[in-house]
Amino acid sequence: MSRTWNFAAGPAAMPEEVLRQAQAELLEWRDVRASVMEISHRGKAFMALAAGIEADLRALAGIPDHYKVLFLQGGATLQFPLLAMNLAAPAQRADYVLSGHWSDKAAREAAPYVDVRIAADARDSGYTTLPPHAQWQLDPGSAYVHYTPNETIHGLEFPDVPEVGAVPLVADFSSSILSAPIDISRYGMVYAGAQKNIGPSGLTLLIVREDLLARATRPMATIFRYADHAAQGSMLNTPNTFGWYLAGLTFRWIARHGGLAAMAARNRRKADTLYAAIDASGGFYRNPVAAAARSRMNVPFFLVDAALDGRFLAESEQAGLLALKGHRALGGMRASLYNAMPQEGVDALVAFMSDFQRRHG
């Protein structure tokens, strides 16, 4: 079989080394004489694994001691309401910055639980620019400020951490977590579904400042309450043990390959390669996002004639370039370039794009 490159937006490609290690130890993990999938989460071996994974992540991302790390389920989507329930009182206001599909959804899903205020909205640009920071209407009395550092569908990314004063900043990092160094101390809470940059779907990473756990005073079931998850080491009920294990392998893979600074350099170069190819195509390919807002992780692009889309997709797949179809909300194409995508894959994509243009341009 010839080499394939998977540009899926999520669930997305995982590092081949991680998959090979998981394959090698799938039937018998370490000395437990069973698969890591088949052992109790409360047994010694898994407890030790979980502790080691948290320690590895803390070292990798420089997570301060006064932050809790949780490994949950339900995806980022479940956190949209839960973070409101846990970080705000019922009628309290919370500021939302809208920069694309996901931040909009986060605000709508939080609305039944908190007084959602739209502090900024870049909708009028068709989500091709970020809302200018100077125009954000932030309220110092808000419970938190929510934003989405990387918009997976529209392909926008904030180039740095917005300054929001003393109100805790809450960030949906689903599609850019661990793609570059992160200063956790700038955030009240960071959360991410695993299936883009960490591992398989079904696992959600949450990093939350400890003092914020005391904010959840409204009545709610234990399973909704972050403080209870934290007190129980993310083992309130049966966790996604296999996903947790795979996330651990990915953290080690990142560390082995130079850590977050090395990921950032690789990711910068990959994105630069693809945007340069798009911009040099004389309009045959087009990415509509303002240069300063372009995502390093998700690159939507459109062909000059949408009638060529079907042919582009069929031929790219033939060439081993998988899952380039754009999100149904936007159409066109999208290439996701998470940590697991090597430069070689992007080089293969731009070579194909150039060849396709030569034949059809």
Ligand SMILES: *Cc1c(COP(=O)(O)O)cnc(C)c1O
């Ligand atoms: C993929 C994604 C989500 C949704 O994640 P689920 O795990 O499917 O709930 C939310 N936010 C962002 C930024 C995403 O990229």
